[in-house]
Amino acid sequence: MNYNKLFSQVVSRSKASAIRELLKVIARPDIISFAGGLPAPELFPTHEIANIMQDVLTKTPKQALQYGTTEGQMELRTELVKLLKETENIDVTTDQMMVVSASQQALDMTARLFVNPGDSIITACPTYLGALQAFHVAGADITGAESDAYGILPEDLEAKLAALKAQGKQCKFIYLVPDFQNPTGTTIPEDRRIQILEIAQKYNTFILEDSPYRQVRFEGTSPRTFYALDNGRGNVITMFTFSKVFVPGFRLGYIIGPEDVIRKYVILKQAMDLCTSPILQLATGEYLRSGMLMQHVKEIIAAYREKRDLMLETLAKYMPKNVSWTRPEGGLFLWLTLPKHMNATDLLPKAIENKVAYVAGVDFYPQANVFNDMRLNFSYPTKEQMVEGLKRLAQTIKDNL
Template sequence: MSNAILADATAPVPELAARVARTGSSPVRDILALTARPEVISFAGGLPAPELFDTEGIAAAFRQVLSEEPRRALQYSTSEGDPGLRAAVAARTTARGLPTDADDLLVTTGSQQGLSLLATALLEPGDAVLVEDPCYLAALQIFSLAGARVVPVPTDDEGLDPAALDEIAAREKPKLLYVIPTFQNPTGRTLSAERRAAVAEVAARRGLWIAEDDPYGELRFGGEPQRWIASFPGAEDRTALLGSFSKVMAPGLRLGTLRAPAALRRAATIAKQAADLHTSTVDQAAAARYLAVSDLDAHLARVRGAYLERRNALVDGLSAALPEGSRWNRPAGGMFVWATLPAGYDATALLPEAVRRDVAYVPGAPFYAGAPDPAAVRLSFVTHSPEEIREGLDRLAKALEKAR
């Protein structure tokens, strides 16, 4: 066949799936790529401080499992996850007030995968999912890829509004509520016990699942710990609890857990088999060994102490860095401060000037499933030292000066 005939006979390749076209790239990941230069002081990414990683303890755990049981550590494994790791996580979860057995848990490739597995197991195209507004960006991506109809629930300075949740649930008939009740991403807010109880009651009365995401709960450096929503009456049989090692050990391990009622957990396990068979065997074995021989609580105490200093450096410097009339919170843990510039400011439009001055933040607008607030800003305080934070705030003040 001649080239001319072949050219005439060639049809274009099919288009990409509509779900990909409607789901944009994460602005946070895009900003991280833009600010990867070492001279940039970035308040943009929720990146744990690398100098605080217990590199020696983690390296020792890998050496031990590879020297003592290399055939198991390097082999295929079960989809449910390493029994030792699940037992260790179950013990820690029980100690924090939620009785849990190893068999209640599925190990995931980061808690991000856990949320994807829940979307696969629960959602049909067109199903309604309720989210806090603003909401964790990657969750919005996951629900978009699942073809769900994302419905925002209003929040205030105390987090999700239970009365609004009840009204919207009655109207929209959702299948799932997604919530980060402790040190929420992006706002750093924490739901009170009263609001948690109300969320559980609404979920039980309106008949919906709860995906309770808790990547930051162990990063508390002030106030009293709150019970998981999963422990409140009405929520026990309808809550999937997502846990993560990214913020307490190291994000590069890509390890998380999913605690869910049996039927949902089995469905998520089938979804995981189709996604990746199982999470890295050697990473799970090393994490299990680390938990067995190292003092994670002592490590977390050091991390919390450092993060407290960094939060103070950021929050205490905002009055000089942000325009008069700005508002911000003072979270008792986690990684993020939520700030709002005065009316008329556009954080997205101001970002290029900030980057030119070697400082970065994340505009708040992309976190909204509903009408965005262009003046909102998410600031992470964990990645840089207090001295670097103060320098970054000085640069930010100069960048924002042009807009005043």
């Protein structure tokens, strides 16, 4: 049977994740990897989860093991409403919220909900490649707006929106990771967020705010979220996940937005997977109710701050002078820039020969047209691996300058 003539157009637009494909290549234990966005497994609250899962199965077995509502278990959504109020001063109701199978499902659903093939959207340049994947599959025409050390540039964003308008095109949404962006680690300051929000309103589009790392702040003060700054006017849809601050294996996240829009998400999710795992939602709701999450976040912050500091210190010690990098105030990543004549994709096989790996930056650009950047993850490697791996990477770069 030849299936090639039977595949849909969606398959032709689909592209394998550069990171997922790379992780298969570098699975050898002798390779030190800065490639994945993996949380440190030694920080998983294994004991607490075991106890909570036992409690859930003992107290509410029928609810835990049965199908759940598409919107999400009310026990979890009630705790999420409290969490948003306490940590972000965001007021939402449970009807303005839907539980999803982590942010990647939210991205896929947003693309399906708003994008027809050929529709225009704008992202920062560079931006999260998992989002680019989801938007490409939907057939979006993606425009990248330039960024600096403080995120997307408002003046370039407006120029791109004006250019689309002049062509008679409507920008469906602006996708941003405002806090400790994947891949660069940069954070958009609050005054710039206000500018961006005003620009979005001017051009009759909305901001899709992706916030997986916001709670992992090492220093400084958090700017208000775009959702909080919008103050209920309906110009922002925000996605959160527990993958970076709890456990990624639960695949749990949630979307907040206008009630009528959330209802559309619910209808779409009904056709996709009916509901997100009830037992995992109930366990996470209990974890929140017990107050353990914020204590766990403090432990994550302390551990990742040390690793971030060690990475910065080691880069400064071993990297050539014409290599630069960002200094994130939180999150899991930093962005390293090679001299312009170098190609991080071409360099990667040589790095793997030297038993160190990273993610080449080209796949984070909507047009895949910048080649001298790489993303480094500092949350997963041990401190010993960090130092040795960066020594290997620095030597690889020096050998190929």
